[in-house]
Amino acid sequence: MLSPCPNIVIILCGNKKDLDADREVTFLEASRFAQENELMFLETSALTGENVEEAFLKTARNILNKIESGELDPERMGSGIQYGDSSLRQLRQPRGSTAQTKQQCNC
Template identity: 75%
Template sequence: LEANKFKQQNELMFLETSALTGENVEEAFVQCARKILNKIESGELDPERMGSGIQYGDAALRQLRSPRRAQAPSAQECGC
């Protein structure tokens, strides 16, 4: 009850979690991530602005990568 009152007075998120059972641990992360994303999309937070508390990660790491496969050259590509 005290935690809920504090949460409301300070406009915070509150979710009880358990390190022992793992209960609500993922949900706490998901709720935080959604709230941040919503603020970015609404323009309330700007990751490009220094001091916003949010920044994008390395662009090279954000790209989806396809698995590297060794491909044999086709007969048309072969210089034989």
């Protein structure tokens, strides 16, 4: 295993997917390396944008799943993650969309 910390989230991104003819590492080699080292893997292209956003979303989903399952605790010092300051958070809505507010239970 590549990482000494079992709860760390690492994604291996094979960039320059758009230059398939110039590749030095095959998809299979990279995929096998990622699997052997318990890494997520995506091929991306910064030029075309292919899978770039997906890499961030996949990583964030994995972190959230680990928080929800109890594997990661943002409250624990040294966990590598923390909750942001709630007073600084803002919900961003795409332009032209109507914001729907959810009522929170203060039980």
